[in-house]
Amino acid sequence: MTDLRSGGTVRFGHTELPAEQRDALRKAARLEWATMGFLAVTTTLVFLVLGNSQAMKAAWIEDLLSFLPPISFLIAARIIRKPPSEDHPYGYHRSTGVAHLVAAVALTVMGGYLLVESGLGLLKAEHPTIGGIELFGSTIWLGWLMMAVMLLTAAPPVFLGRAKMKLAEKLHDKVLYADADMNKADWMTAVAAVAGVGGIGLGLWWADYAAALLISASILHDGFKNTRAAVSALMDKRAMTYDDGEPHPLGRQVDAYLRSLDWAAEARSRIRDEGHVFHIESFVVPAGGAVPSLEQLEAARKDCVAMDWKVQDMVIIPVAELPSEFLPGPTSGGEH
Structure with a gap:
């Protein structure tokens, strides 16, 4: 220190x-x-x-x-x-x-x-x-x-x-x-x-x-x-801007990037604001049901972490379908 x-x-x-x-x-x-x-x-x-x-x-x-x-x-x-x-x-x-x-x-x-x-x-x-x-x-x-x-x-x-x-x-x-x-x-x-x-x-x-x-x-x-x-x-309210004025735009950026990957069909994230840094859990539905390789997952994770210094922890979870019961709705832009 x-x-x-x-x-x-x-x-x-x-x-x-x-x-x-x-x-x-x-x-x-x-x-x-x-x-x-x-x-x-x-x-x-x-x-x-x-x-x-x-x-x-x-x-x-x-x-x-x-x-x-x-x-x-x-x-x-x-x-x-x-x-x-x-x-x-x-x-x-x-x-x-x-x-x-x-x-x-x-x-x-x-x-x-x-x-x-x-x-x-x-x-x-x-x-x-x-x-x-x-x-x-x-x-x-x-x-x-x-x-x-x-x-x-x-x-x-x-x-x-x-x-x-x-x-x-x-x-x-x-x-x-x-x-x-x-x-x-x-x-x-x-x-x-x-x-x-x-x-x-x-x-x-x-x-x-x-x-x-x-x-x-x-x-x-x-x-x-x-x-x-x-x-x-x-109480883990969805990540907001520093002034609590609006949902933090990083969620939209992460989801847009993950959906742009050729091996991903759909993606949505929830973000936990820890104080200064964010912990992100991203759920991704693989295209065609094919499970992505470890190399693809790690490359995607590193690219997401590099988007913003506040991204401290990032996990990408391949799923058969988005667990919508605990994810923010699509109209919220993907932030939590």
Whole structure:
């Protein structure tokens, strides 16, 4: 095993990463470390000016929760590099899904808690107050510092998120994608917190709770969306693109290639997404009922593996007829 910072070979299990993905992995790791450094500063600043604002409290907790995806990514990126073992014959790729699920559940639980707490505060009509602070010999309203800190912390996550999004596609990494998606939306948290604090200053006490509810709902939405995606992946949902937008096109490519072979009459595959890499089972009906030779099967398997770096394990199974009871339908393009 080589360190992510070095220039040597990097593997996911026994899959050697191409140069593009190797560089993307190193860049992603650097971005996640930079994200945690940024969060360490922002959470400290927000805590120092927290005051009695519920919106600021929600924003601070969201910043704390934002540590989870980078930590999950960095831990999983190291674990998945372990080669398959006797106890883990498929490798350790599922650690990515486990990390994704743990982070998603934490977001969901905390988002729900903050939503309830903010809602109760609004119903009880508790009026938050923001006092003054002595700074450089003058007394200023703490709300100005709160809003200044939130505005300062709004922009960097957006740029970090955009950079991570490009790398998530190259690595087929859904944890990195979820982190990037959350980063890109962080500016809304800052704006909501500023509006809540500004509302208190204008005498609109309810604006603070309304902003806190908005931030809490955003956290809960992220939690639900990521929990659903993580659970589906662990339950062997058919292989999707990195953003879960559509079935991964690799299934169509594999089936089209296998059907083009002169010894194959029909072919259909199911693909298991292990986290970054795919395990593919392809069922092929031989033309004329003639069983293909071992050389033909091995040549076809190697060509399929060469299609994409994500194809880690590939088996081709000659069958008399396609076992349609557990294969995706023909309208799905052959993906599972």
